[in-house]
Amino acid sequence: MLFQLFVETEVRDMGSTQTHDKCPRCDYDYAMFDFYYRIQAQYVFCERCGYSYKHDQEGEEESFGVGSFRVMPVQGAGVLGSFDKLEDREQFLKDFKDGKMVDEEGKQPKELTYTFLENGEWFIYDLVNDETKPFPTLPFWAEEDKEEE
Numbered sequence: 166m167l168f169q170l171f172v173e174t175e176v177r178d179m180g181s182t183q184t185h186d187k188c189p190r191c192d193y194d195y196a197m198f199d200f201y202y203r204i205q206a207q208y209v210f211c212e213r214c215g216y217s218y219k220h221d222q223e224g225e226e227e228s229f230g231v232g233s234f235r236v237m238p239v240q241g242a243g244v245l246g247s248f249d250k251l252e253d254r255e256q257f258l259k260d261f262k263d264g265k266m267v268d269e270e271g272k273q274p275k276e277l278t279y280t281f282l283e284n285g286e287w288f289i290y291d292l293v294n295d296e297t298k299p300f301p302t303l304p305f306w307a308e309e310d311k312e313e314e
């Protein structure tokens with residue numbers, strides 16, 4: 166499942182209210198809950214485990230996923246999504262190693278990460294820098310808020 170990641174706050178003019186709450190799957194406190202009141206649609210996405218839930222005119226859909234990924238190109242909006250199965254994650258890594266994750270100008274994304282669970286702990290793997298870190302307790306936007314204070 167794919168989600169467009171709106172980094173620009175002006176894009177919020179789509180009639181949505183965005184909040185965060187505990188993820189029903191992994192208990193992460195910052196799963197994103199989007200409610201689009203104009204079209205009566207509810208979306209939930211957990212950036213840690215990749216859990217997603219969608220309830221709109223087409224019905225209800227829940228996906229448990231095996232981790233999430235984030236792609237931030239040099240220009241334009243980033244993409245956030247989840248892997249439905251481990252093979253998808255392996256393919257993602259393979260595509261990166263094969264140099265397939267580039268934009269029209271052949272530029273590698275400035276940020277490319279995915280999350281994974283190991284021994285009960287969530288980690289985030291940074292493909293660009295080949296670095297693995299524990300998944301942060303606070304999401305990136307909460308950290309940015311803190312820096313602005």
Ligand SMILES: [Zn+2]
Pocket residue numbers: 188189190191192193196211212213214215216
């Ligand atoms: Zn979760």
